[in-house]
Amino acid sequence: MSRRSNGLVAVWAEAQRQQQRRQEAQRRAGEQARRDQERQQRDTERAMARMQRERQAAYRRQREADARRRTEELEARMAELSGLLADGCRALAFTPAALRRPEHVEPFAPGRLAVPVPMPDPSAYQPQGGGWGLGGGRRAQEEARARYEHDWHAAQAAEAQRLRQLEDYRRQYDQWAAGQLAEIRSHNAAVEDLLRGLRDGDPEAVVEYFSAALYATGRPQGFPRRVRAAYDPAARQLVLDWELPGFDIVPEAKAVRYMYAADQDKDVARPVTQRRTAYRDVLAQSVLLVLHDLFAADTSGALDSVTVNGFVDDVDPATGRPAQIFLATVSAPRTAFEQLHLAQVSAVECLTDGLRGQLSARPDQRAAVRPVRQPGDVGGGVVTHGGEDEPDLFAMDPIAFEGLVAELFRAMGMQAVTTQRSGDGGVDVDALDPDPIRGGKIIVQVKRYRNTVPPSAVRDLFGTVQSEGANKGVLVTTSRFGPGAHAFANGKPLTLVGGPELVDLLARHGLRGRLGNAAVPAQRPAPAEESAERTPEPPEEDGAAGNILGMNWSGSVALDVCALVCQGNRVLSDDHFVFYNNPRTPDGTVRMLSGFAPDRAAMQVVFEALPATADRLVLVAAIDPEADPHADLSGFTDARIRLVDESGTEQGQLEVSDGRPGETALVLGSFRRRANGDWDFVIGGKGYEGGLEALVQEYGIEVA
Template sequence: MAQRGNGRSEWERRQAAARREAERATRERARQEKEAEKRRKEQHVEQQQKLADRRTADVERCVDRLDRVLTDVLQKRPLSFDDFIVTPRIPSFQPGPLARAEPAPDWAEYEPIPPGALGRLFGGAHRHRNALEEARQLHARELAAHAQREAQRTNALAQARAEHDRRVREANTQADAENARLRRQRSDFALGEPEAVEWFVKRVLGASKYPDSFPQRAQVAYRPENRDVVIELEFPPTTVIPDVRGYRYIKSRDAIDPLPRPTGEVKKRYAQLIARVTLRTLFEIFTATQPDVVEAVVFNGRLTTTDRATGKTVRLHLLSVEAERTDFEELVLSKVDPAACLKRLNALVSPNPYDLEAIEPFIDFDLKRFRFTDDMDVVSSLDSRRNLLTLTPTEFEHLIRQLFVAMGAEAWTTIPSKDGGVDAVATSKNMFFGGVCLIQAKRWSNVVGLEAVHALTGVMADHNATTGVLVTTSWFGRASEQFAQRNRITLINGPELKHLIKEHLAYDVVPGVTPPRRAHASDNTQTGRAGPRQ
């Protein structure tokens, strides 16, 4: 029997030691598991914090890019016609295996080895002559086959080169044609041809790089009589402004919470953004065009969205400005406050663009598409359409009365001639003019001068009229348009009058007059004769 020590056997002591070791191992595993769990939690917290930081950084980058929408383009080289020159992309001729000739069969590989002295004693010479003849025939056949393959290769090589040369000529011809069209566009642009100016301005706007969330839709019209470009640009949606300032990790809930951006800040940032987009557009057009072609830019910024009340798609104008080149070039755009800058330019800006509060633009872009054409005078004398210049004053006034009644005028009263030239008073609750409106119609063949618009405002004051309308068969200068915009006067030129008569009276007429393509549109005469620009 084993010896007992302190009342316990050796076996019992071993058992106790084993238990203690097992307990120690258990405690160690528990400690390691606890430390591993702690590290796992720490890593999870760190990962969640990094995720929150990354999301915050993404928001900050987005906001920073929106803040730099204007300043990012100020140092860039303006686009020019040279940027559209086509250089044909012609790959090098790579015939591949066709360029490598196949080695001709080597006679040394066919020639049989001559017999030695012993071989000749036992008939080797005869056998060698036979083998030599067979080798020559085989070599001849291989040479013929090689020549045939080489002929096929050289023929294929010639065809490949001819095809490559054809593609080169085709690419060069296409490039030459594109560049010839570009030269014509450049020449027409210098002459102020509307199609060429509109083409180039559209390319300038299309080349402008905005964030992906921005729509790339714009309409362009050029009015050579005023030397101005009319732009209708789609603004980005209000959702382009992040509604959060960043993200914060909440350890106690193990959650990443967004930090809301104050509503007031969101609205202010959206108003600043559309102001920056407007100034950027004006800057890009003015710097890419020449002063003798584009003297002013009329910018209308609109937003296509869903009407919350009806669910229908609506297009709302949020900003409209007419900028003269001379005024715009005085601005230091890198330092301006965009909203204050537009105010200085007398822009019409929605009081609450984020809330989709619309404004009436300076110029209705849809009517700008009805331009005069060079052949209008000729056409009016050749077809059956009525030429408005051939109407008597009474007939013309009668036509205008019919038009305004069809447009919603509820009353029409002719004013005596001593009133200063105003032809009628109309009232309406649902036309584009509300209340009492004075109407003046000018059957002119030259520009309607600024004095005519001035005179209308005086008569409006005398009659306490709400608005005024000046209708003409000809056109208005830019100074007249600007004055009218500030004084509740609607101007309707020849092409617009033609469009309105067609729409509301179903008469197809022609104004019968063409404005000068490149002459300055005068605004300083009551008689309608061209003179210096105001």
């Protein structure tokens, strides 16, 4: 073999060895990568298993904590029930002073009308430019002086207008304040008549006064407040039937335990004998507390004795018809009652032995007792509160009204209780919806108004909902809400219930209530609820108060924003089409505004004063053909309506549809009057290629 061939073989052999070494290195690298991947996978699986165990442990701890919290709530409820009488004895007694209203009205507050219009500063008007030479400088000085004089005259005119508005507003305030004082004095005069009748032993006055005393006292959640009473002046005895809570007032569960294996909560049942004993104790405490509240409120000495018959609503087993089943009865002389130390007694023994009353041995089975004496046995007028008579919600006592709203929430399947009159943080009723999905804590505010509820009340409710950590806020009124209130509530956990809706809800849930003898008035009187009296708002430019609808959009397209006051889809008249050639309706309830910064267009609307036949206010936008005859609404984007209230405060913004190519007019949306008098906004979106003429023709306006 030649030397050359030996060299080639050696090269070939070395190449083979290098290839084998590379293959071996790749094999070892692959095995190492596989081992690293398997190790990483095992680490991931261990981490996931650890996380799963931690999640399961955290979930278990959370469920166990929830069970402990519910158990603590049950224990707190039982402690509240067992301490009913002791807590009631510590509460402040009702006095005649609670019926009187202080003679106080809000002071005169003109707001921005109190600020004079600033006069122009001459030093700010310096010549601008003027060109070359003395003539140019002289012209610049004359122009500067002309600008100053123009602005000075405009400021003087604005100041004169401000003074006229201030004088008009002062006159309105004086009239309002005089009306408020007259109403307060009339109320206090009626209170004095009531107290005079109380001192004279007038049966109706006695019943009214002591019924108010019972309604004013606090009761735990779930306790009703229905009373039927009469007064015997000869015996100086008040006789009343008082509604007692049902057997479900005592929790059926004793504790709650979380069962890990089944992943569910289990209620530990309270023994029936324990529930029955606790219920009898609650009934006895309730009757004794009524006696305590009545005698404590008797500052005039009208009562020598009180007879209380405690009842529950149920079905008469003999007839199968609804009936009142009496579970407790007692007739207590004042002298005997004043010898008791109620905070230390056993309620059942005190009622049955100390006062010789009767208490059902099996109240859970509705074993009845015979009343000692009933209001119908007294003769004369018998007054019922919270019963079948349909009360006037406007005239109802504020505390009774709050109690009625709480009773409505209970009738709707929720837990509800009225709060104390002071220090309640703006909460009138605390409610709890037990629904596991949509339920939770509900804050309820009650406004017994005759005028439209201001948007500020809705803002205050939202602040209370946030500060209290509640799931929802409900504002209930005997009146109505304006568009500003609805705009602010839109998208927030708030529900607004107007007067007609309230009456309907009461009727649907077996309760009664009416709004006076007529519909809710549309004018602007002072509220009926004494705790919410407000001064009239400062007037706008022409003295008419109303909401401002400010229009804004993106793009440089020039638009005319117009409004139609309609009944259905027909404008009331040609004069009720507000646009650049007709800037206001005949009654001035809708008018265009100019220069209302920062809005590109604006209108003022007095919703409460719109014609009774009008049920909607339609807002439209159209291309200004004089500005650009070839433009369309493709440049009309990011459009919104800014709602501003009478004080100049923005209440919220309403989005409207964008324009489309080829369209030159568009229905932005409409404010629609609801059955209860409120106004809601419904977004529009229908466009027209024929411009404003084509749009208004659909609403019954003939275009020449």
